[in-house]
Amino acid sequence: MHRMEPGKTVSQLRKGVLEYCVLSLLRDRPRFGTELLNELADTGALATSQGTVYPLLARLRREELVTTEWQESPSGPPRRYYSLTPAGRTALAEFAPVWAEFADAVDLLIAADRRPSPARRTP
Amino acid sequence: MRRTAYRPEAARRYLVAVDRAASALPPDRRAELQADLAEHIDVALAERPGELDAVLAELGDPREIAATALRESAESGEPVLRGRGSPRTVIALFAVHEAGFLLSCLPMSGAVEQGTVIAFVCGLVTLCISRWWTAAQKWTAVAWLLLPGVALQGVDTALGGGTPASIACRTADAIIRIAALVWLWHRRSAPTGPGYAPIPRWVKIALWAVPIVCVVLAIGGAVMYSRLDSGLTTASVP
Numbered sequence: 001m002h003r004m005e006p007g008k009t010v011s012q013l014r015k016g017v018l019e020y021c022v023l024s025l026l027r028d029r030p031r032f033g034t035e036l037l038n039e040l041a042d043t044g045a046l047a048t049s050q051g052t053v054y055p056l057l058a059r060l061r062r063e064e065l066v067t068t069e070w071q072e073s074p075s076g077p078p079r080r081y082y083s084l085t086p087a088g089r090t091a092l093a094e095f096a097p098v099w100a101e102f103a104d105a106v107d108l109l110i111a112a113d114r115r116p117s118p119a120r121r122t123p
Numbered sequence: 124m125r126r127t128a129y130r131p132e133a134a135r136r137y138l139v140a141v142d143r144a145a146s147a148l149p150p151d152r153r154a155e156l157q158a159d160l161a162e163h164i165d166v167a168l169a170e171r172p173g174e175l176d177a178v179l180a181e182l183g184d185p186r187e188i189a190a191t192a193l194r195e196s197a198e199s200g201e202p203v204l205r206g207r208g209s210p211r212t213v214i215a216l217f218a219v220h221e222a223g224f225l226l227s228c229l230p231m232s233g234a235v236e237q238g239t240v241i242a243f244v245c246g247l248v249t250l251c252i253s254r255w256w257t258a259a260q261k262w263t264a265v266a267w268l269l270l271p272g273v274a275l276q277g278v279d280t281a282l283g284g285g286t287p288a289s290i291a292c293r294t295a296d297a298i299i300r301i302a303a304l305v306w307l308w309h310r311r312s313a314p315t316g317p318g319y320a321p322i323p324r325w326v327k328i329a330l331w332a333v334p335i336v337c338v339v340l341a342i343g344g345a346v347m348y349s350r351l352d353s354g355l356t357t358a359s360v361p
Contacts, residue, residue, distance in 0.1 A: 049183020
């Protein structure tokens, strides 16, 4: 019998959406690395081992969806702030309806499973 | 622009662990990953002084981070550097020889050692064509793998080949070679330059088949020979 492994399923789900979650966090203002990771951790389901987000951030930089800028900090070392580029903003805008549709479709199926379907009960 | 912050030993070890696990990444990606993680550690430590253990624990398993970076690199269509003569193959071939060498202390297994000499030769050839080590490192390793053995054999012969002396020499020889292999493993570093196509699977299978067939033939031959030998001995006894 198949058993769902919660950890594995969540990590598979996370993999596809994490980059858009990162882009979303940058929508309002630039943020630096540890700040971004703390915000992700605070969401709960998106919490992941933080180090694995850096390869993703590196890719977003390479694809020019984000840019970075060093800023001096009043305390401690200078911080690298990530901000959205116009391309990043476009990618995020394109993802929003895709996600809405996807989430609706999954919701519909999962919810249909929960309440008994009258069509199937009649012989 | 960046000041290099003082970095505790545990943080340095953590970064080295990530780098080692990520050694198949292209060099610029590897450097990028190191810089990102080092920056994270420096900033996090400035925010929460004295909580290095927690910071490293939150960063997560070095191997998981390296695996994610490798996946990202593979998905973006970059060739992941593998290179001919992967360290794992080289060490495995030498390890087969070493196992045979140690086993040969048991009676009736001289043939096993002879068979595993083939594995040793294959190991040398693979090490030769490998791009994971510099020429100087290869020469050093080959010297340590071969010369102490020759010298100790000489000592053994000079002492008249008595059993305790012989065992001591063989053990010392094996320890030196194993130490050389450990050194070689730690010195490995992913080849730089353009990536190249991995060796096809069937070529790999064919290459591995040669030493395996040799070992099997050697063992088989030894068993046959010993049977014949004991048969002759019993026949000659009246």
